[in-house]
Amino acid sequence: MTTEQPRLSYRPALPARVALSLRPLLWIGPAIGLIAVVVLWPVVVLVKASFQNIAVDGFVEPGTTTNNYSTLWHEPALAGVVFRTCIWVVVVVSVTLVLSLALAQLFNQRFPFRRAARTALIAPWAASVMMTALIFRWALDPYSGAVNVILHALGLVKLGSNTADWLGTPGWALFWMMVVAIFVSLPFTTYALLSGLQTIPDEVYEASRVDGAGTWRTYLSITLPLLRPAILVATTINVINVFNSFPIIWEMTRGGPGYETSTTTTFMFILKQSFIGESAAMSVMNFLLVIVVVLFFLRATRWKEAVSE
Amino acid sequence: MSTVSTPVDVAPAVPARKRPARRRTITRRGFIFSVIAYAVAALFLLPYAEMIIAALRPANQLLAPNLLPSHFSFHNFTSIWSTGFGGNLVESLEIAGGATILVLLVAVPAAYYSARHRFRGRSLFLLLVLATQMLQPAAMLVGIQREFTSFSLPPTLSLILVNAGFNMAFAVWILNAYFSSIPVELEEAAMIDGSSRLGALGRVTLPLAAPGIVTALIFTFIAAWNEFIVALTLSLGSSHQPLTVAIDSYIGQYSVDWGHLFAASVIATIPVIILFAVIEGRVVGGLTAGSIK
Numbered sequence: 131m132t133t134e135q136p137r138l139s140y141r142p143a144l145p146a147r148v149a150l151s152l153r154p155l156l157w158i159g160p161a162i163g164l165i166a167v168v169v170l171w172p173v174v175v176l177v178k179a180s181f182q183n184i185a186v187d188g189f190v191e192p193g194t195t196t197n198n199y200s201t202l203w204h205e206p207a208l209a210g211v212v213f214r215t216c217i218w219v220v221v222v223v224s225v226t227l228v229l230s231l232a233l234a235q236l237f238n239q240r241f242p243f244r245r246a247a248r249t250a251l252i253a254p255w256a257a258s259v260m261m262t263a264l265i266f267r268w269a270l271d272p273y274s275g276a277v278n279v280i281l282h283a284l285g286l287v288k289l290g291s292n293t294a295d296w297l298g299t300p301g302w303a304l305f306w307m308m309v310v311a312i313f314v315s316l317p318f319t320t321y322a323l324l325s326g327l328q329t330i331p332d333e334v335y336e337a338s339r340v341d342g343a344g345t346w347r348t349y350l351s352i353t354l355p356l357l358r359p360a361i362l363v364a365t366t367i368n369v370i371n372v373f374n375s376f377p378i379i380w381e382m383t384r385g386g387p388g389y390e391t392s393t394t395t396t397f398m399f400i401l402k403q404s405f406i407g408e409s410a411a412m413s414v415m416n417f418l419l420v421i422v423v424v425l426f427f428l429r430a431t432r433w434k435e436a437v438s439e
Numbered sequence: 440m441s442t443v444s445t446p447v448d449v450a451p452a453v454p455a456r457k458r459p460a461r462r463r464t465i466t467r468r469g470f471i472f473s474v475i476a477y478a479v480a481a482l483f484l485l486p487y488a489e490m491i492i493a494a495l496r497p498a499n500q501l502l503a504p505n506l507l508p509s510h511f512s513f514h515n516f517t518s519i520w521s522t523g524f525g526g527n528l529v530e531s532l533e534i535a536g537g538a539t540i541l542v543l544l545v546a547v548p549a550a551y552y553s554a555r556h557r558f559r560g561r562s563l564f565l566l567l568v569l570a571t572q573m574l575q576p577a578a579m580l581v582g583i584q585r586e587f588t589s590f591s592l593p594p595t596l597s598l599i600l601v602n603a604g605f606n607m608a609f610a611v612w613i614l615n616a617y618f619s620s621i622p623v624e625l626e627e628a629a630m631i632d633g634s635s636r637l638g639a640l641g642r643v644t645l646p647l648a649a650p651g652i653v654t655a656l657i658f659t660f661i662a663a664w665n666e667f668i669v670a671l672t673l674s675l676g677s678s679h680q681p682l683t684v685a686i687d688s689y690i691g692q693y694s695v696d697w698g699h700l701f702a703a704s705v706i707a708t709i710p711v712i713i714l715f716a717v718i719e720g721r722v723v724g725g726l727t728a729g730s731i732k
Contacts, residue, residue, distance in 0.1 A: 157552035242473060246480070256708070260687065261707070374578055
């Protein structure tokens with residue numbers, strides 16, 4: 131199915147061999163170049179910066195040494211930020227997955243105007259995440275936000291009171307930011323699972339029906355195991371996206387008060403404004419975590435290939 | 440191509456031999472499903488409806504505690520142009536358009552060659568692309584900022600490069616799957632008929648891969664259009680700021696210009712909706728083809 135390099139009956143001269151082996155570079159070279167400049171080199175610069183003493187204006191202070199990692203380690207807010215990041219990732223990713231499994235099943239049913247309903251599902255994916263976050267911030271306004279207006283009408287919250295100030299209370303702010311993060315993660319996850327559902331052949335379901343399995347039993351024993359590759363891929367991508375999520379927290383609370391609603395990503399961003407080296411150290415720690423996830427993902431995809439064969 | 444075909448329904452069709460009573464329960468089940476599905480769809484649109492309502496609120500009712508204002512006003516949409524919003528729109532168009540063109544120029548040859556040829560380093564290259572896909576600019580923001588500041592490029596150009604670099608991986612993957620699914624015999628037939636290799640590529644393969652190319656490019660455009668954290672970092676203090684940064688700047692230290700903020704958001708979302716409508720049917724298939732994202 132693929133054309134091999136032209137097979138030569140004689141061994142060509144060295145220049146010709148070099149030219150032949152370099153030919154792929156003509157096609158894939160620009161792609162490698164772009165990756166090198168935009169993705170790989172920043173990693174090198176980042177790691178280097180994490181060991182340097184950098185002034186606010188971005189210049190390296192000559193002749194000074196610093197240990198950004200130690201400074202970061204002794205940052206009083208760090209423990210809380212890391213703990214919050216773990217909660218943030220685990221809650222958002224797992225709730226997204228559970229809801230998406232249900233949504234994928236629902237939108238896989240045959241019903242009139244299914245296509246229109248599916249298209250509506252895309253909205254939070256198409257709109258910029260920062261805009262969605264801002265809409266929620268607006269709707270949570272203690273005096274006039276739609277959420278509070280409705281809750282006020284139901285007698286649950288008094289407009290303008292402290293309880294209506296959701297984003298001013300770190301716990302509730304985190305709750306609402308998780309709601310937004312789940313909301314914007316649902317479309318991609320649901321679509322990934324929908325495409326996974328479509329790879330399951332009808333015959334499998336027929337066989338299970340012949341064997342007398344009920345709907346729930348069929349779902350647990352047939353659908354869920356066959357969906358596992360799609361679930362793994364979607365989960366891994368969600369972990370990376372949610373871990374690196376910046377706009378939601380930035381637009382809703384700016385990570386405050388203090389660092390009380392910050393994750394490692396917003397913490398890194400706030401540090402960057404005054405302590406560039408320390409921020410770089412935070413990024414490197416973030417980065418190592420992301421690499422762990424990538425390795426997990428690579429194993430998952432290999433596992434997927436083994437299954438589909 | 441095959442993965443992009445119409446969705447296969449997993450729900451078993453109603454067998455004709457079933458008794459009418461059974462058939463009626465299934466219909467009722469279908470009815471309940473469709474009602475829930477429409478409710479979910481409405482729930483997903485609700486925040487964006489609120490965004491439009493907020494943008495259309497008259498100035499004196501902006502902070503009124505009601506769900507709908509007494510009347511709508513377009514003043515936010517007319518006065519926004521005096522805040523320099525037109526320039527932000529052009530800037531976003533340049534960045535997203537530039538990144539899309541760059542991805543087209545770089546990803547198509549790479550995807551085509553790695554789909555058609557087995558060369559040394561091919562799997563290493565595909566692994567590199569996959570690894571890129573897993574990385575996010577937010578994770579290496581300090582590195583990106585320091586590197587591109589040292590280049591002293593204009594922010595527009597830097598943002599084109601960064602957006603192209605981080606979105607190319609997805610384009611290469613999805614196009615690799617597309618090119619692999621096009622039989623090489625079609626190209627060979629064209630070459631027997633007298634086409635050159637490049638002629639066969641241009642006249643046979645690229646048109647067949649067009650749906651995949653369009654999907655990959657639209658995904659790139661939307662991602663670059665909506666990108667926020669790198670734009671916020673690289674266009675800081677510059678007079679050339681894209682839409683997302685401009686929208687963020689309506690948030691002041693003590694007050695927020697909500698009217699203009701949401702008018703800007705509505706205008707910024709319109710191109711995305713149009714583009715997503717173009718590829719709607721292919722989103723599911725595109726995901727399978729790329730296996731990721």
